Amino acid sequence: MKKEMAEMQQNAVQNQTAVMIEIGTNLLNQTAEQTRKLTDVEAQVLNQTTRLELQLLEHSLSTNKLEKQILDQTSEINKLQDKNSLLEKKVLDMEDKHVVQLQSIREEKDQLQVLVSKQNSVIEELEKQLVTATANNSALQKQQHDLMETVHGLLTMMSTPGSKNAAAAKGKQTVFRDCADAFKAGRTSSGVYTLTFPNSTEEVKAHCDMETAGGGWTVIQRREDGSVDFQRTWKEYKVGFGNPAGEYWLGNEFVSQLTNQRRYALRIRLADWEGGEAYALYEHFFLSGEDLNYRIHLRGLSGTAGKISSISQPGSDFSTKDADKDKCVCKCSQMLTGGWWFDACGPSNLNGMYYPQRQNTNRFNGIKWYYWKGSGYSLKATAMMVRPADF
Numbered sequence: 001m002k003k004e005m006a007e008m009q010q011n012a013v014q015n016q017t018a019v020m021i022e023i024g025t026n027l028l029n030q031t032a033e034q035t036r037k038l039t040d041v042e043a044q045v046l047n048q049t050t051r052l053e054l055q056l057l058e059h060s061l062s063t064n065k066l067e068k069q070i071l072d073q074t075s076e077i078n079k080l081q082d083k084n085s086l087l088e089k090k091v092l093d094m095e096d097k098h099v100v101q102l103q104s105i106r107e108e109k110d111q112l113q114v115l116v117s118k119q120n121s122v123i124e125e126l127e128k129q130l131v132t133a134t135a136n137n138s139a140l141q142k143q144q145h146d147l148m149e150t151v152h153g154l155l156t157m158m159s160t161p162g163s164k165n166a167a168a169a170k171g172k173q174t175v176f177r178d179c180a181d182a183f184k185a186g187r188t189s190s191g192v193y194t195l196t197f198p199n200s201t202e203e204v205k206a207h208c209d210m211e212t213a214g215g216g217w218t219v220i221q222r223r224e225d226g227s228v229d230f231q232r233t234w235k236e237y238k239v240g241f242g243n244p245a246g247e248y249w250l251g252n253e254f255v256s257q258l259t260n261q262r263r264y265a266l267r268i269r270l271a272d273w274e275g276g277e278a279y280a281l282y283e284h285f286f287l288s289g290e291d292l293n294y295r296i297h298l299r300g301l302s303g304t305a306g307k308i309s310s311i312s313q314p315g316s317d318f319s320t321k322d323a324d325k326d327k328c329v330c331k332c333s334q335m336l337t338g339g340w341w342f343d344a345c346g347p348s349n350l351n352g353m354y355y356p357q358r359q360n361t362n363r364f365n366g367i368k369w370y371y372w373k374g375s376g377y378s379l380k381a382t383a384m385m386v387r388p389a390d391f
Contacts, residue, residue: 178258179208180216180391188215192244198257205244209385217267217385218258220250223367224381226354230338234323237339238290249339249351252287252294252318255386259286263389266298268350270305270369271381273357278305278372283389293317293325296341306371312343336365347371350382 175194176182182193190210194203195218209217223230228247242248258264266285270278283300295315301307317325319332320339326332332342338351347370355366355378366378373379 175203178386178388179206179210179218180388182208183210183216190215195254197254198261204240204251204254206250207244207248209383212269212385213267214391216391217387218250219244219383219385220255221248221350221382221384223247223350223354223379223383226356230351230354231321232339234320234339237318237320238294253290256287256289256294259386260289264386265389265391267385267387268303268305268369269381269383269385270372270379272373272377273360273380278369279303280305280310280369282309285386287318288315293319293323305369308371310346310348310369310371311341312346312348316341316343316346347375350379350384352378354378 175196176185176187177198178195179193187193187208188210190208192205193208195206196203207219207222209215209219224247226247228242230247230249232241232249237249238251238253240249240251240254244250264285266282268280270280280301280303282298283302284298286297288295288297295317296311297315298309298311298313301309316327318339319325319342321333321337324331324333326342326344328342328344330345332345333339336342336345336349337353338349340346340349340351342349347368349365349368352367353363353365355363357380360366360378360380362376363378364376366376367382368375368378369382
């Protein structure tokens, strides 16, 4: 019994030992697994820590670069501030100088304005004297011309036999409707002739050009030396002014009545200061009556003074310094001087201010014909003449 009991105890101890060994083995296995997991976690933590340390190092380098850039920018800003201070000082110095200069210029301007005012007064007085002298000169020239015609007539009467009636009849032959009539009557020398208004006994003196393009031209305008003032009133342009032997305007009323009787052509002759000449020929020309402001009508342009008409088309009304009939609010006749068919000041004005050679450029109020010499060139001489279109 004892032996069995001992065996049983021995078996029980063995069983307990086996159980304990199994439990211990399990614990060891679990401990090994936990240790492996901890090792993995530790490795991950080390890797993460390494990455963070690298990022921190990179950020530290970036921060150092930024700090260096900030220092450089701060240095540049300090330099710019120094330059700005210097420039501000220079600007202040220049402003002080400019204030002094401006004050000096203002004083000079005031002095010049005083001088200009005085000169304007002198110019106005000289212009008045010039107008008076021109009028006197024109009157004297007209008297001289009339006396010469009278003497010529008396000499003719004294040298030709026959009765008084024959002399009177011969005298009547010197009066013509236009220069074309005079030419056809055998008067082929250029000069001043006596013409009559259509359907009237009223007479007017006109220069006849019997040489240009076959002759027979009645000259209605002529400029050649600036001896006549063309800045005239509406009434003066209506009846005419100047000296037919020199510079003159025949008169809008006569030209209007003449060119409405039959078809007339207009020829414009132009001369520059360099010896050049040009002409514009309009195959049909007439002026409306005074009720339509002597409006100009032109058709059929040819010639050498430009392929485009320098007289605005369709027809413009005539304007003078005291009768503004143009299409511009600026009053072209007062601004450009002279009476003309200005439209909106337009590309021509043959009645503008006369400027001598070397003073005739950049003169927008001079004698201009845009499509030949441009807007700022003032011409040396001009003539406007009419002749029946069927001459």
